[in-house]
Amino acid sequence: MTNKLHPALIAFTVLVFFFLVGPLVIVIGSALSDTTYLTFPPQGLSLRWFENIFQISAFRRTIITSLQIAFLSTFIALLIGIPAAYALNRYRIQLPGWLSTLFILPVLVPELVLGFSILKNVAAQFSAPIFLSLVIGHSLLVLPYVVRVISASLASFDFSIEEAAISLGSPPLKTFFTILLPxxxxxxxAAFILSFITSINDVSISIFMTGPGISTLPIQILAHMEQFFDPTVASVSVLLMALTVAVMAVVERTLGLTFLAK
Amino acid sequence: MTQNLSIQNITAHYGTTKVLEDLSLDIAEGELVSLLGASGCGKTTTLRLVAGFLEPTSGTIELGGKDLTRLPAHQRNIGLVFQNYALFPHLSVADNVGFGLKQRGISGEDKAKRVGAMLERVGLAHLADRLPGALSGGQKQRVALARALVIEPPLLMFDEPLSNLDAKLRVDMRVEIRQLQRANGTTSVYVTHDQEEAFSISDRVAIMHAGRIMQLDTPEVLYQRPANAFVARFVGFENLIPMKVVARDGAKVTAEMAGGVKLTLGLEHFGAIPDSFILACRADGLAVTDNVNLEGIPATLGLRTYLGRAYQYQCETGAGLLLANGPLTRPLDIGANAKLVPVPEQCTILAPEAEA
Incomplete structure (x- = not known):
């Protein structure tokens, strides 16, 4: 038996495919262009705009800053988010319903508002260092993703498994690490990847916090674009994509991507 | 290394809701006692209190004379078998069974030997390297049983262990559980809502309702001599007829039910009969006869159903609708007048229910 596909369905699928892949093709093409301005299709092939990234010290610095902030804020969000998600699921019946909403508030509030209030109440109020303010802002930004994603995987976790381990003599904290976490x-x-990517791509919170000396990659891209309209920004975007793909590939290798479907 | 369990005057609350009220229960060494009741009766709460997952408001729990009441759950050394098996999904069957031994510092060859022997006993030695996800329900519950038994706990507790299995397997597994429990002589608490399961597996059964034990006794006594109206209904006494004594004459007592019907009851069957009581019997204990001259409860027969061993009738009487059985040899028609004659051996006398 063969499935007959409706021509309209095929056309629609192809359209969606182009919609998803098209922008990526254009960016990659532009990045390879030999011209001094952004253009597609590329005219002449060259890697010189990739070289250019590393010749501009601001790009070198901001790539490192962005990576540091992404790792740190993701780590902090996991540190807070995993226990929070655990408590929200384990004690769902005892806890008030609004508590879980509290943890997704940062997503509901417009990011610009979040950024501005962190600037006003943390960065300015306590004259916190820029780097610290950025880490705090990004931790807040990614925390909801951590709580949501971990909650989703805890929703299918049977907590009597935890009780079984405790009844067999494993102390509660040890049980958390040996039974629950695995x-x-x-x-x-999944929470790590989502948080990391969200942080590394963030503009609206970072734009308030960045200042003299410290900036993040997306802000640097913006700043660069204001002055130059050369393919460097496209090259940086390709690098960012490559980084994301690399992270996914590592995960694919170690776990198999099927986990995302879980 | 089996021990007796003693629960004394336990009261427990969920928030402000009282879920157990002054519950006491003593279980002898090697005995299997079931907690039987509908959901919300407090049976699982009792188990979780003993396991250490809940704390009582007041009262004490002792195992082998040692007070457990405030001891953390992981120090109680109690084997637990859960309804949904609660196997560790990321560990192999052998590692599941060996988990408790590992917590006790037993490792290497000693652990492997004990795990192997235990898996042999539950007939799963060939599946030692499988992950739980690859097992059937019955196999999962055997692993859970092995995991709880291998630590040689002084007390085993089962929380509806067979509810997720199909009917045939349920019967096989309960025999298996009972045999293993007998062989080890482990004191056991078995929580279930299934009466047949509780009666078939237990030395004694505690029938629970609204946070209290309504009756604790052997299955035989519970089945034949329920102590109160609740237990009587629970074990299938379809007919509970409130009566009042109107005359006493030596060994004979005459009592009257609603609708003015009088019955004569012999003290030799019932012992003492209080002035106000409930006559309780199953449909089997109320014989249908079309001989209306006999002493009995006058009735108009309603729907007749075929039970295989007898016909059962819905009977309209002055005391309301009663269920009674009649012989297969004489099927009677709907609308017929008949008498329902209590069979003394199959009737029992209960105290009247408190006004609700």
Whole structure:
């Protein structure tokens, strides 16, 4: 038996495919252009705009800053988010319903508002260092993703498994690490990837916090674009994509991407 | 290394809701006692209190004379078998079974030997390297049983262990559980809502309702001599007829039910009969006869159903609708007048229910 596909369905699928892949093709093409301005299709092939990234010290610095902030804020969000998600699911019946909403508030509030209030109440109020303010801002930004994703994988976790381990003599804290965490591993990794990517791409919170000396990559891209309209920004975007793909590939290798479907 | 369990005057609350009220229960060494009741009766709460997952408001729990009441759950050394198996999904069957031994510092060859022997006993030695996800329900519950038994706990507790299995397997597994429990002589608490399961597996059964034990006794006594109206209904006494004594004459007592019907009851069957009581019997204990001259409860027969061993009738009487059985040899028609004659051996006398 063969499935007959409607021509309209095929056309629609192809359209969606182009919609998803098209922008990426254009960016990659532009990045390879030999011209001094952004253009597609590329005229002449060259890697010189990739070289250019590393010749501009601001790009070198901001790539490192962005990576540091992404790792740190993701780490902090996991540190807060995993126990929070655990408590929200484990004690769902005892806890008031609004508590879980509290943890997704940062997503509901416009990011610009979040950025501005962190600037006013943390960065300015306590004259916190820029780097610290950025880490705090990004931790807040990614925390909801951590709580949501880990909650989703805890929703299918049967807490009597935890009780079984305790009844067999494993203390509660040890049980958390030896029994619970291995069973939500996929959720933790998914949360990590989501947080990391969200942080590294963030503009609206970073734009308030960045100042003299310290900036993040997306802000630097913006700043560069204001002055130059050369393919460097496209090259940086390709690098960012490559980084994301690399992270996914590592995960694919170690766990298999199927975990994302869980 | 089995021990007796003693629960004394336990009261427990969920928030402000009282879920157990002054519950006491003593279980002898090697005995299997079931907690039987509908959901919300407090049976699982009792188990979780003993396991250490809940704390009582007041009262004490002792195992082998040692007070457990405030001891953390992981120090109680109690084997637990859960309804949904609660196997560790990321560990192999052997590692699941070995988990408790590992917590006790037993490792290497000693652990492997004990795990192997235990898996042999539950007939799963060939599946030692599988992950739980690859097992059937019955196999999962055997692993859970092995995991709880291998630590040789002084007390085993089962929380509806067979509810997720199909009917045939349920019967096989309960025999298996009972045999293993007998062989080890482990004191056990078995929580279930299934009466047949509780009666078939237990030395004694505690029938629970609204946070209290309504009756604790052997299955035989519970089945034949329920102590109160609740237990009587629970074990299938379809007919509970409130009566009042109107005359006493030596060994004979005459009592009257609603609708003015009088019955004569012999003290030799019932012992003492209080002035106000409930006559309780199953449909089997109320014989249908079309001989209306006999002493009995006058009735108009309603729907007749075929039970295989007898016909059962819905009977309209002055005391309301009663269920009674009649012989297969004489099927009677709907609308017929008949008498329902209590069979003394199959009737029991209960105290009247408190006004609700």
């Amino acid at each position: 069973n939500v591993r996929s959720g933790v990794i």
